[in-house]
Amino acid sequence: MEFSCKFLAIFLAITILTVTRTLGNSNVPQKFVDRIQKSNHTNNWAVLVDASRFWFNYRHVANVLSIYRSVKRLGIPDSQIILMLADDMACNPRNSRPAQVFNNANQHLNVYGDDVEVDYRGYDVTVENFVRLLTGRTVNGTARSKKLLTDAGSNVLIYLTGHGGDGFLKFQDSEEITSQELADAIEQMWEKKRYNELFFMVDTCQAASLYEKFTSPNILAVASSLVGEDSLSHHVDPSIGVYMIDRYTYYALEFLEKVQVNSQKTMGEFLKVCPKRVCISTVGVRKDLFNRDPDKVLITDFFGGVRPTKILSDPIDIEFTPEKTFEEVNINIPLEGAKPSYNFPSQFASELFD
Structure with missing residues (x-):
């Protein structure tokens, strides 16, 4: 088992080294090269x-x-x-x-x-x-x-x-x-x-x-x-x-x-x-x-401080209209007659620490 793990580690290291050295090779898909070269900072x-x-x-x-x-x-x-x-x-x-x-x-x-x-x-x-x-x-x-x-x-x-x-x-x-x-x-x-x-x-x-x-x-x-x-x-x-x-x-x-x-x-x-x-x-x-x-x-x-953005050309209707249900506009009414509550994504991932 120990020999197999060592062999696998060596194989992976050689594979990674080979991929790194051949990024500029025309045989490597361009999408893969672009993904490696793209920044993933936030x-x-x-x-x-x-x-x-x-x-x-x-x-x-x-x-x-x-x-x-x-x-x-x-x-x-x-x-x-x-x-x-x-x-x-x-x-x-x-x-x-x-x-x-x-x-x-x-x-x-x-x-x-x-x-x-x-x-x-x-x-x-x-x-x-x-x-x-x-x-x-x-x-x-x-x-x-x-x-x-x-x-x-x-x-x-x-x-x-x-x-x-x-x-x-x-x-x-x-x-x-x-x-x-x-x-x-x-x-x-x-x-x-x-x-x-x-x-x-x-x-x-x-x-x-x-x-x-x-x-x-x-x-x-x-x-x-x-x-x-x-x-x-x-x-x-x-x-x-x-x-x-x-x-x-x-x-x-x-x-x-x-x-x-x-x-x-x-x-x-x-x-x-x-x-x-x-x-x-x-x-x-x-x-x-x-x-x-x-x-x-x-x-x-x-x-710079540029963030990835998605530009939409079509207008977005965020107003509540009778033709739309509460669920379609992301509104929940827990009890009849109660005021609607809007669901917003949480600012902090507090659920991860429960």
Whole structure:
């Protein structure tokens, strides 16, 4: 019996490996390939982190606020975005335009806006709070809005920007998170079923070193520079004397601004947004842990909050008319003369816990 079980396990492993390697083969039915490549996530979340303080790091705040604006525009609600800003540039006394943050010298768009919801601000942006957030181990009394309430059906975007080096990212210029700590936190997320797929995006010097230790499945990662390379800023605004945005994020946003909620643009296209001739640094990509072809993954699978919908062209009559019985309009009258009660699907599956 033990030999038979081992033989069966080996046979299944070989079968799965064969199917995986031949997905691109014309002999495999296209419907099967499409089903494998289709996302089965049910919700989208974003964790956006600026880890730098001080006025000369203005561009890092502009980076993260620009990504924040993009994911909100594409449908992820504030309730599913965790925004961490290590410094408040909008209220900095050096800011000649109070309550405003711009990502270009033309001052075309105030990315701080009127409805920015910052979840962690200033000295609350720490390595401990970031790791607690990812792993779901927030301290008692933490507001619900400050928790990453993901599940096994969640696609999660993690965007980090700041100052980094080989294997670390600085927080507040006083502490660091290492690539191993990041990998451990994401491994806990996977073990605790806190994500379906994860897109890790980081804009910092030697950014690719931060995803080298990842071993958890279903992770697609992109970094603004390889190990040994610096990530560069894009342009300066002479009126405030600081750089406005980093080069990689600038070109990523240029791409995202052309994306609409019904767009067919893919993650494969997004991974190519900043070639070395414009980025100067070499963009790093890691996709060996990801089980789908990025060229067939919609960008809204991570940057949007789009849900599958069914569009009906015919009008729906929801009014009660004498020609229809109570049963046809889903109304029950338990006793003669009693008011009808409407049956709605329960919001919570409480019957599962009886």
